[in-house]
Amino acid sequence: MSKRRRYWLMKSEPDAFSIDDLERVGTEPWNGVRNYQARNFMRDGMKIGDKVLFYHSNTKVPGIVGTATVASGAYPDETQFDRKSDYYDPKASREEPRWHLVDIAFERKLSRTIRLEEIKQQAERLGEEFALIRRGNRLSVFPVSADQYSFLLSLE
DNA sequence: GCCAACGTTGGC
DNA sequence: GCCAACGTTGGC
Numbered sequence: 001m002s003k004r005r006r007y008w009l010m011k012s013e014p015d016a017f018s019i020d021d022l023e024r025v026g027t028e029p030w031n032g033v034r035n036y037q038a039r040n041f042m043r044d045g046m047k048i049g050d051k052v053l054f055y056h057s058n059t060k061v062p063g064i065v066g067t068a069t070v071a072s073g074a075y076p077d078e079t080q081f082d083r084k085s086d087y088y089d090p091k092a093s094r095e096e097p098r099w100h101l102v103d104i105a106f107e108r109k110l111s112r113t114i115r116l117e118e119i120k121q122q123a124e125r126l127g128e129e130f131a132l133i134r135r136g137n138r139l140s141v142f143p144v145s146a147d148q149y150s151f152l153l154s155l156e
Numbered sequence: 157g158c159c160a161a162c163g164t165t166g167g168c
Numbered sequence: 169g170c171c172a173a174c175g176t177t178g179g180c
Contacts, residue, residue, distance in 0.1 A: 013178085034176095035163075058178045116179080136161040138177050 006050045007149040008041070009132065010068070010104065011057040011140040019054050019066040019109055027071050027105045030141075031079045032087045034099065038141035043074040043100040051149060052104060055132075056113070057140075063115040064152060072103035114155050125151060 010030065012018065022028055033039055050070040056062055076097035079087035092098040119126070120133050128134070131142040144152070 011178090037163095062179070136177095137179090138162065140177085 005146075006045065006047065007053075007144045007146055008046065008050060008070075009053040009055055009064075009142055009144050011055045013058045014056045014065075015059070018056065019106075022054065022066070022068060022104065022106045023109065025106075027103050029077070030101045030104050031077045033077070033101060033140060034087065034089070035140065038139055039099055041141045041143065042102050045143065046070045046074065046102050048073065051107075053144065053149065053152060061113055061115055063113040063117075063119070064110065065113050066109045067107040067153070068104045069107055070102050071105035074100040074102050077101045110153075110156050112156065114152060118155060119152070122151070122155070 017028070030042065033042065048070055052068040052070065053064050054066040054068050056065050076094075077087070077099040079085040080089040080092040080097060080099045081094065082088055087099075089098055116132070123130070123133055126133070126148055130144075130148065131137060131139055
């Protein structure tokens with residue numbers, strides 16, 4: 001198992017939870033992910049200290065707005081057990097939780113938004129398979145390479 | 157608000 | 169196991 005730090009991109013709708021919200025609270029359990037691929041990345045791939053690009057989706061100017069770090073190992077998402085939560089999952093139980101998450105800690109806000117529009121223009125540099133610009137891009141958590149991470153931040 | 161893309165569900 | 173129906177994501 002490599003101890004090398006990994007890099008990720010995580011999307012959030014700013015109306016629900018923005019980079020400013022993360023700055024205010026400092027650390028946040030990344031709850032509500034209900035996609036198996038995204039869950040697997042959190043549960044199986046993330047390690048404390050990994051770096052995260054924080055992306056605002058479903059908003060006027062979608063793009064990367066800040067950075068964060070992984071602040072915990074994976075553990076069950078409490079909201080799956082809460083009947084009153086939007087994220088309640090009747091098929092999950094304490095004995096067999098379905099959904100796991102990690103805590104995400106604020107690192108910094110970017111001086112400006114690196115807009116999806118500009119990121120698309122860098123398709124050749126990033127690689128056509130880069131998940132953010134691939135057709136039908138819907139995954140909310142996915143890995144980026146160290147090179148993609150530093151390149152994207154260099155656009156700031 | 158629209159709608160394409162795509163993941164999930166459930167009948168068969 | 170197939171696949172139509174349905175729900176959600178997310179850019180525009």
